[in-house]
Amino acid sequence: MLLASNICAFAGITTYQFNSLSWGSTVGANRCDGKTDGWISDKNASEYMTGRTDAEGRLYSQGVSVKTGTSGAGATSVKAFTNIRRIDFNFCQNASKGKGVIYVQVGDHPYDSIIVNKPATSGSGIYMRDSIIKLTTPLTGNIRFWITCSENAINLNTITIRSEDGGSSPFTQSSFQLVTDIHQLQDSDQIIFGVADGNTNMIMGYYDELVSQNNIHAIKGVYSEGRTVVREDDNAIYTLWKETGEDNNDTVYIFQDELRYELAYLVASGGKTKNKLTLWTDVVSPAYGNYGFWRMNIDIDGKAVIENAGTSERKYMQYNANDQLFGCYADPNAQTKVCLYRKVPAIGTDDPAIAVPLVNFGDKVLTDATLSGSTSVTVNAVKLTEDISATLKHGNVFSLSTNTLDRDGDFLTISYSVTQPGKYIDTLILSSTDVTVQTTIMLNVIPLLSIAQASHANDFELIALNPVVVTKKYDKYIFIRDNSGAMLIYDGTNPKTGKPYGQDLTNGHQLSNVIGRFKNYFGVPEIQPTNAWNVAAQTVIANPELVTTVDSADVCRFIRLENATIDEQLTINGIPVKDAFNTGLIERIPTTTDAIVMIDHDQVQLWIVKQEFTTNLESVHNDASELSDQCTIHNGKFIHNNQLLIQHNNQTYSILGTPIN
Numbered sequence: 237m238l239l240a241s242n243i244c245a246f247a248g249i250t251t252y253q254f255n256s257l258s259w260g261s262t263v264g265a266n267r268c269d270g271k272t273d274g275w276i277s278d279k280n281a282s283e284y285m286t287g288r289t290d291a292e293g294r295l296y297s298q299g300v301s302v303k304t305g306t307s308g309a310g311a312t313s314v315k316a317f318t319n320i321r322r323i324d325f326n327f328c329q330n331a332s333k334g335k336g337v338i339y340v341q342v343g344d345h346p347y348d349s350i351i352v353n354k355p356a357t358s359g360s361g362i363y364m365r366d367s368i369i370k371l372t373t374p375l376t377g378n379i380r381f382w383i384t385c386s387e388n389a390i391n392l393n394t395i396t397i398r399s400e401d402g403g404s405s406p407f408t409q410s411s412f413q414l415v416t417d418i419h420q421l422q423d424s425d426q427i428i429f430g431v432a433d434g435n436t437n438m439i440m441g442y443y444d445e446l447v448s449q450n451n452i453h454a455i456k457g458v459y460s461e462g463r464t465v466v467r468e469d470d471n472a473i474y475t476l477w478k479e480t481g482e483d484n485n486d487t488v489y490i491f492q493d494e495l496r497y498e499l500a501y502l503v504a505s506g507g508k509t510k511n512k513l514t515l516w517t518d519v520v521s522p523a524y525g526n527y528g529f530w531r532m533n534i535d536i537d538g539k540a541v542i543e544n545a546g547t548s549e550r551k552y553m554q555y556n557a558n559d560q561l562f563g564c565y566a567d568p569n570a571q572t573k574v575c576l577y578r579k580v581p582a583i584g585t586d587d588p589a590i591a592v593p594l595v596n597f598g599d600k601v602l603t604d605a606t607l608s609g610s611t612s613v614t615v616n617a618v619k620l621t622e623d624i625s626a627t628l629k630h631g632n633v634f635s636l637s638t639n640t641l642d643r644d645g646d647f648l649t650i651s652y653s654v655t656q657p658g659k660y661i662d663t664l665i666l667s668s669t670d671v672t673v674q675t676t677i678m679l680n681v682i683p684l685l686s687i688a689q690a691s692h693a694n695d696f697e698l699i700a701l702n703p704v705v706v707t708k709k710y711d712k713y714i715f716i717r718d719n720s721g722a723m724l725i726y727d728g729t730n731p732k733t734g735k736p737y738g739q740d741l742t743n744g745h746q747l748s749n750v751i752g753r754f755k756n757y758f759g760v761p762e763i764q765p766t767n768a769w770n771v772a773a774q775t776v777i778a779n780p781e782l783v784t785t786v787d788s789a790d791v792c793r794f795i796r797l798e799n800a801t802i803d804e805q806l807t808i809n810g811i812p813v814k815d816a817f818n819t820g821l822i823e824r825i826p827t828t829t830d831a832i833v834m835i836d837h838d839q840v841q842l843w844i845v846k847q848e849f850t851t852n853l854e855s856v857h858n859d860a861s862e863l864s865d866q867c868t869i870h871n872g873k874f875i876h877n878n879q880l881l882i883q884h885n886n887q888t889y890s891i892l893g894t895p896i897n
Contacts (some may be wrong), residue, residue, distance in 0.1 A: 249644070250317075254300045257281045259311035268314075275311035278382060278760065282306045287364075289330030296328060296362040299393035302383040307336070316343075318398040319374035322456065325350060325381075326394040328362035333388035340369055343377020347774045352390055364393055366614075370642065374400075374534055381563045398644045407573070410575035412462045414538045415592055416676055421489070425476045426579040427485065429562065430457060430466055431555045432539040433572050433753075434598050435766045438555070439472045440562045441576075442496050443515035443785060450512045451563040462596040462611070463538075466577045470495060471522040473579075474502070479529065488529040488545055490519055497720040503527040504544035504551050507789025511550050513564045524548050535598070536661055537678055538575040539567055557728065557764075569696050572753075590624060590666050590673045595650055597679040601700040601751065602657050607681060607752040610651035620668045629663035634677050636664075643668060650677060657683040682751070688720035691761040699763060701750040706741055707778040707794035708845055710817045714738045715792055715832055716747065717778075722792035724762040727751070737765045745774035759835035760791055780830045780845075786811055788840050790833040797842075800829045808842060816843040823847050 252268070261268045268274025276389055282305065287298025302309045311586045335354050341347035355361030379397065383390050412428050415421060429440035439457035447453045453654040458467035475822040477490040491502040493515055501519050504527050505831040506512040519528025527546030530553070534540045543549035550564045554571035565571055592615045600607055617624060626648060628634055631676045637649035654660065660679040667671065681698045690699045704716040704723075714725035741747075752765040780796035786809070800808045802822060807813060808829065815822050816834070821844050831842040 238345050247399055248400070249396060250402040251394055253397040254284075254392060257300065258301065270314065272314060276314060277309075278311040278380070278442045280306065281309040282389070287393070290363075293463065295364045295393075297330075297391070298364060299391035300329060301389045301391045302385050303337075303389040304385050304387065306594050307385045308382055310339070310380065312380040313378050316376065316378045317397055317399040317401060318376045319378065319848075320397060321371055321374050322398040322642065323369045323371075323379070324394075324396040324398075325369075325392065326364055326396070327352070327367070327390055327392045328364050329355060330388055331355070331357045331360075331362050331681075334361055334385075334390050335387045336385035336390050337542070338367070338381065338383050338384060338390070338392070340379065340381045342375040342379055343370075345375055345377070353552075354387070356754050366554070366647070372523055397423050405834070410468075410581055410582045412466045412468055413576050413580045414466075414596070415534055415540075415576040416536050416594065416678075418532060418534045420578060420876075421476060421478070421576070423476075423478045427476050427491075428457070428466055428469065428472045429474070430459070430463070430554075430575045431572055432537075432575040432578055433555070433557075433766060434463060436557060436572065439466060439469065440561060441471050442493055448514070448561075450514065451556075451561040452513050452579075453558045454562060462594075462598060464594040464596050468579075471678065486531065488526075488531055490528055491530065501528040502530075504546055504548045506548045506550040506564050507635060509538060511563050512567065513553060513562055514549075521546070525893050532788075534576070535559060535678065536676065537659070539573045540575050543568070567695075572696070588618070588619040588621075588668070588671045589617065590667055590671055592648075592664065592673060592675045594675050595664065595677040597652065597677075597683055599680045599698055600682060600753070601749070602654070603684060606653060606655050608651065608653040610649055612647050612649045614650050614665060615641050617641075617643060617668070620644070620671065622668050624666050624668045626649040627665045627667075628677075629665060631659045631662070634662045635680070641666070652679055654679070654681055655752050657681045686720040687718050687761075688714070690754060690763070691721065691723065691756075695755055696753045698766070699752065699754050701747075701763070703746055703748045703772075704750060704779055706743055706745045706747065707780075708743060708817075709738060709741050713735070714741060714755045715794060716750075717792075717794065722790075722794070724760055724792050725752070726755075726757075726762045726764050728765055730768055732768075737768055741771065742774065742894055743778045745776040746774075748772070758837050759788060764853070785809070786833055786842070787841065788835060791835050791840075794834050794845070795831055795833060797829045797831070802827075811838065812841045814841050814843050816841075817845060819846070821847045 250263060252263060254261050257280045259275040261274050270276065275425045282303045283301045285297050286294055289295055299745040320342055322342055332355055336352050338350040338352060339347050431438055437457055437459055438454040441453045441455040443452055455471055473495055475492045475494050477492060479488050479490060491824040493500045499517055500515045503514060503516045505514050505524055521527045525547040527544060529545035529549060531545055532540055533542045542553040546562065550566045552565050552568045553574055554565050555562055556571045593613055595613060616673055621762045623643045626636050626639050626641055628636065632654055634652045637875055641648060658681055662677045664675050664677055681696060684700050684702050686702055690701060693699050702718055704718050706714060707717050708715040712727040714727055716723055716725055725738045730737050748770045750769045751767040752763040755762050757763060780794045783795045802808055804814055813822055828848040830846040831844050835844050845890060
């Protein structure tokens with residue numbers, strides 16, 4: 237009895253990935269021969285798709301496809317497995333279709349089944365997901381599976397078998413995980429620098445004189461959902477070393493690029509007028525002091541303030557989204573903060589272990605009285621003899637789908653429900669006999685703000701706006717307003733499409749779900765978008781607001797000045813006039829002028845949108861011979877030396893008011 241108990245103390249794991257219509261398979265990198273290992277086809281499937289990974293790192297459209305025409309396709313394992321405790325199926329459908337049943341049978345025992353329904357959300361069916369069959373009593377025998385399909389297709393990717401004679405856990409792979417506490421960092425850790433922004437899929441590359449130029453260039457990275465893990469990339473790995481600071485108390489860090497250059501270190505070599513993050517062969521410089529040493533603080537959400545210990549004025553390491561590079565800046569909030577991903581070794585195969593990822597729900601907008609949501613995580617475990625208990629340290633915001641998980645690992649759904657904005661943090665505790673592991677759960681809830689409220693935000697604070705209306709769009713400049721005020725959206729690139737967020741916007745569009753980082757740019761309140769917004773039809777006419785006076789409180793407003801005269805200094809009522817939108821309109825005669833109020837380094841300006849003559853345009857000079865033989869007619873007006881000629885009070889003027897004799 238004791239011997240049997242030891243044999244069943246834990247289950248090994250064998251994962252088969254299918255790669256042909258006749259259910260050919262691999263285990264890891266080894267191809268099964270179909271004679272000693274693998275599967276014998278009962279009925280062939282219809283096609284095999286290699287699959288891809290999306291921007292969030294999710295695998296989709298992969299596996300052997302069973303369509304309605306091949307319904308019932310399946311296979312039987314060559315080997316018999318002993319004491320099978322669990323069988324996991326990883327599969328997908330297409331974007332919005334695919335339904336049927338996955339059947340599995342061990343030996344001559346009754347079969348079990350998994351019902352596959354149509355995707356609940358359009359588009360979600362393409363992503364790989366897992367379903368589990370747990371056996372109440374461990375069974376022994378060959379495994380047979382088959383799939384009946386009643387609509388479209390079901391694509392089977394892998395089968396994972398938990399059995400007494402299985403191999404090592406496939407979850408014993410190392411990964412680069414988000415650092416949320418400075419004490420997680422150990423001497424000689426391998427790290428990757430990421431971007432503390434939920435929509436920027438870039439990581440720090442290595443120094444290359446051809447592309448880096450004075451700073452370290454960024455390369456594309458693959459982040460997990462929630463950005464708690466980043467995919468390993470040999471072009472982005474640095475080695476971290478811990479040192480004791482000059483006062484023998486604080487800790488400083490060195491970042492070495494030993495994979496590519498061996499004895500080379502990240503340094504801040506910028507002077508008062510330069511902006512450099514670069515690589516050098518030492519960490520101390522006569523010009524910049526300890527420019528290879530760095531101090532760090534890391535928030536619970538992973539945002540890191542990394543400050544150089546040298547004498548460079550520009551000493552804070554940040555990510556510049558406009559130039560797609562990592563550099564050093566004098567202001568710790570000048571650009572986007574970075575985050576660190578630490579290489580976490582694989583959980584061991586010799587000792588009992590539990591592994592669970594950090595759970596980051598990210599930034600959510602509170603649009604209703606209550607905000608709720610959930611996510612499922614995979615809890616991995618090896619060599620446990622008892623099931624896993626799951627508890628929360630606080631449990632006042634987050635909740636768990638179950639308090640008991642299978643000893644070989646399981647799925648756990650974590651949910652939240654909140655009624656107020658704020659940052660919410662809890663600790664998930666998993667225990668089995670003497671093995672205990674903890675991980676952090678994070679959620680940042682953002683309130684919806686009016687433009688007037690948003691204009692008081694701190695620089696680079698993430699904000700979400702109530703619905704707004706576009707009053708003027710020009711290139712990256714998108715001016716918006718609501719009932720409380722006006723603001724500028726300084727457009728960026730949508731990482732999912734590679735195009736500007738506002739590419740197809742025009743005046744009058746209504747926008748909702750406008751989320752981004754706030755920036756007071758020399759008096760201009762602007763939001764730099766981090767998400768694609770929702771666009772409603774142009775049901776609102778973005779008319780300018782009639783005013784008689786203008787000051788700095790009117791910044792970003794779309795206004796109309798009637799009978800406005802531009803004087804010799806090209807100002808209206810002392811306010812400089814600028815043709816920032818390249819309209820070709822700065823008329824010196826009295827006009828009705830539509831403009832956007834802007835501030836450029838504390839100076840109020842009027843950016844011309846449209847001008848309408850208050851002088852009768854029919855009085856424009858109509859006799860070219862009286863002026864010059866070189867006059868030409870353009871759109872019913874006379875042009876002389878590329879200047880529009882205007883007649884007013886019996887005098888002919890150029891567009892800028894120069895008299896023409």
